[in-house]
Amino acid sequence: MKKKIAILGSTGSIGKTLLDIVAKDKKNFEITLLTAHRNYEKLLNQAKKFKVKNLIISNKKTFEKIKKKNIKNIKIYNSFEDLNLIFSQKIDYVMSSIVGLDGLDPTIKIIKFTKKIAIANKESIICGWNLIKKELNKNKTEFIPVDSEHFSLWYGLKNSNNEDIEKIFITASGGPFYKTPLNKFKSIKVRDAINHPNWKMGRKISIDSATMINKVYEVIEAKNIFNIPLNKIDILIHPKSYIHAIIKFKNGLIKIIAHDTTMAIPIFNTLYSKAHSNFKFNKINVNKLNNLNLIKLNYKRYPITKILSSLPKNHSLYFTIIVSINDTLVDLFLKNKISFMEIQKIFLKMANDKKFVKFKKINPYKIQDIINLNKYVHLKTLKKVYKS
Structure with missing residues (x-):
């Protein structure tokens, strides 16, 4: 019997590497779902090659664009809320490789639909591990880090x-x-x-x-x-x-x-x-x-x-803070707004700010806690950079 698998973020490097592996052993696998954010052309090519019947395009504008093409024999969704329409029972394996904090919510949502999940998303494990672990235990899903x-x-x-x-x-x-x-x-x-x-x-x-x-x-x-x-x-x-x-x-x-x-x-x-x-x-x-x-x-x-040397021993929202500060600063560096050395200088200064240090004692209780804090820290980091 073929193993049923799904790949979240199939157009990225991890997803493409997994598909290259599956391509050498097609007779033993059935890919039930592939997802992407914007790269619908590559996603459609992958779906055609592997005869995938379900796709999720998370970007709204791209989803509307692809729906107009009236593609036959493939169901295309715009939200991970629709996973229950795709899976009627647990599949064998999921690769979660969506980049950044955008991957946290889909990772948590799909755990109950799979027997095994391989997670290649650093930010999910760093910021939302307690939420992920809760779902893994609740659904008796095996986890392997990638x-x-x-x-x-x-x-x-x-x-x-x-x-x-x-x-x-x-x-x-x-x-x-x-x-x-x-x-x-x-x-x-x-x-x-x-x-x-x-x-x-x-x-x-x-x-x-x-x-x-x-x-x-x-x-x-x-x-x-x-x-x-x-x-x-x-x-x-x-x-x-x-x-x-x-x-x-x-x-x-x-x-x-x-x-x-x-x-x-x-x-x-x-x-x-x-x-x-x-x-x-x-x-x-x-x-x-x-x-x-x-x-x-x-x-x-x-x-x-x-x-x-100053990381909290227990899981907390502070980890979301350091991810958000760094993400913002790296983006600014890539846009030539700050120097390479400023990434580290500003990061350390902000990460040790009293208004952020207090989060070392606060746990995330739901995904929205992480998402809201990420937005808040992003804006604070931008303000810090452009003020100085």
């Missing part, structure tokens, strides 16, 4: 107890500037910051990698997903991006999880429980293993990571 670091930790921590863990390390490539002299940072341009040495990524995540805020996010994600205290999580710079996680156990053993710099490997392993004859991966790269070059985090080079 980020290479968290997938590696998930894989490495199987059959382990948290009390057995002494320390976990997630690795960072260091981005494009891990060797750049500090006195050159004032002249960093957008084109420099988006030029990641190892991964092909979007502009926003490339900037997050350059500032290292993406690793701050991943520390928070690891804390949330695996219920591991922040003081047991550390970051190591690893320019080759071959090692993705290291787990040090109290019994003296160390697990090192490595794989090539491709998201196809964690994505494949969220979909399949064992190897498949249609897929061959590279042999061990001994040269990389002989030259791991693991380096401790330098706060002078990545000042934004100083926020790690």
Whole structure:
């Protein structure tokens, strides 16, 4: 029997990689739903190729545009409120890869319709983990993280107890500037910051990698997903991006999880429980293993990571605040409104502001709490930038 799957955000890099995997094994899968925000042409091409009967276009104007085309044999919806019209029973697998906080509500809504959900959306796990976890438990839905670091930790921590863990390390490539002299940072341009040495990524995540805020996010994600205290999580710079996680156990053993710099490997392993004859991966790269070059985090080079020392131990709305501040500042940098160094300087100043620090003690109780706070912080950040 074919496995029924759905992909939220199928036109992005994660969605496209998953579809490339499915394309090699079409006989074993039925794609029941694909979604996109605006890119309807690519979405329609995907639907045609994989014979998908249900699409969601979340942008209202794009939805109206595509409806006028009178496309046959495909049902097109504009809202994730319509999921109950698409699914009459649980499907086998969902990939949630919608970018940003826009992915939180769809992720929570679709959990009850699937047996397993793979989540590639950082912001959802950072800002709304308590809401996601509640739905996972309520609906007995299996969850697997997709980020290479968290997938590696998930894989490495199987059959382990948290009390057995002494320390976990997630690795960072260091981005494009891990060797750049500090006195050159004032002249960093957008084109420099988006030029990641190892991964092909979007502009926003490339900037997050350059500032290292993406690793701050991943520390928070690891804390949330695996219920591991922040003081047991550390970051190591690893320019080759071959090692993705290291787990040090109290019994003296160390697990090192490595794989090539491709998201196809964690994505494949969220979909399949064992190897498949249609897929061959590279042999061990001994040269990389002989030259791991693991380096401790330098706060002078990545000042934004100083926020790690003041993160709240428990889940709170404060995590939405730091995501919103960073999102706004990165957008301004990409528009050449502020400098690269100002992203980090303004971020740290705002993140330590008393009016935001108080949110460390406040939990999100519903999605609207997160959405409202995100809008509020966005406006406050804009005001701060244009006032100064």
